[in-house]
Amino acid sequence: MAALGAPMRTLRALLRELRHAAGRSYRDSPAYRHVLAAFRAHRVTSEKLCRAQQELHFQAATYLCLLRSVREHEALHREYHGRGERSPKEVAGLVGFRLPQQPGGKG
Amino acid sequence: MWRGCRRLWLAHSPPARLPRPPPAAAGSCPVGPCGRRAYAPPAERKRFYQNVSISQGEGGFEINLDHRKLKTPQAKLFTVPSEALAIAVATEWDSQKDTIKFYTMHLTTLCNTALDNPTQRNKTQLIRAAVKFLETDTVCYRVEEPPALAELQKNEWDPVVSWAEKRYNVTIGSSTSILGPNIPASTKETFVSHLASYNMWALQGIEFVITQLKSLILSMSLIDRHITVEKAVLLSRLEEEYQIRRWGNVEWAHDYDLCELRARTAAGTLFVHLCSESSTVKHKLLQD
Secondary structure, eight states, rough: OOOOOOOHHHHHHHHHHHHHHHOOTGGGSSSHHHHOOOOOOTTOOSSOOOOOHHHHHHHHHHHHHHHHHHHHHHHHHHIIIOOOOHHHHHHHTTTTTOOOOOTOOOO | HHHHTTSSSOOOOOOOOOOOTTTTSSSOOOOOOOBBBBBOOOOOOOOSSSEEEEESSSEEEEEHHHHTEOOOOOOOOESSSSSHHHHHHHHHHHHHHHBBBBBGHHHHHHHHHHHHTTTTTHOOOOOOHHHHHHGOOGBBOOSSSSHHHHHHHHHHHHHHHHHHHHHTTOOOOEEEEEEEOOOOHHHHHEEEEEHHTSOOOHHHHHHHHHHHHHHHHHHHHHTSSSHHHHHHHHHHHHHHHHHHHOOOOOOIIIHHHHHHHHHHHHHHHHHHHHHHHOOOOOOOOOOO
16 A cells, blocks of 8 residues: 555645635535545444545545646746746847848838 | 637647737747747636536436536536446546646546547457557566666566466567567467457547557456556666666656656556446345
8 A cells, every 4th residue: 555644734735725726615625525524424333444435545645745736837838948948028138239230111 | 719619519629829029029029920939838728617516417418617518628518437437537627726727637537538538449349459559568568678677677567477477368478589478379369359448538548548558468457457657657667766766766757757648548547447437336135
């Protein structure tokens, strides 16, 4: 079985990620409610080793990894890869030139 | 932009044309044939919906963007068999702010692939493609030098290989030669019959995870919940991690690739589990 740590920790981190993803009304979002309901349903069990509980925990950890990495990936993309090409005016400005004005249009 | 969205089509539309550069801007713009600058990134679709909700139809669960139903790129109705998967896809669509970034919506992409089957492969072909990866499995290819890397590979990869051998009762082994390990036919048959027990959707997911991790063994240990996604990605990128520790980390390349690989692998694994599970809730009676 994978070394997952405490389920409460995963749940808290997952809810935090969902909050980031959803925005204002995160508590009404279907994902938030579904996750909470699933964790509540699997809490009460008399077995010491509950396979369904571990499966749920693994799924929650996987979903948490997905949300977190998508957020980080998007942040990195915005930071490093999202800018596109500079316009000719900006390029000229980089070395201190200005583009020539041709009042009559190009010849 | 809004005129185009009136249609019910929500396919991956061709990128909308950039607005023409205003004529007052200085003369020598390399304007291409359709008025776009060369190499400019295509304009992204703006978020054109307010609410994302789920509804249940005959074939399964559907996603509604405002009042329109989501469709796949080939214009089929987007239906998923599992409610949890539908909720996750809805969350993906809901988390898009301002513009829709399709490259972050991995679960949606996987569902579209499963529904459309653009490569038109049947189950046997998918399984064959998946098992073919075993011959070039990452964890079976070892180096001899540098010795630190060889040692690291032995310590990290050997446990996973022996777990797989024990779990599936097969022989895999590892090799330092360029041809790779010699996988006996019985091993391949065992994996073929094991993969045949998954349904078509789950198989698409499995094949996706194998392609991302470049290893059948790591994918199976992930699907069997033996290791976590972060660990599987780490094992898949073992040599890169070794080099990073040696030479340093480049955030815009290494971290970028790491996050992308983690996202895709996590999406694939979640997809497989949600497509192959069937949960029933049995309420235990409280005994006084």
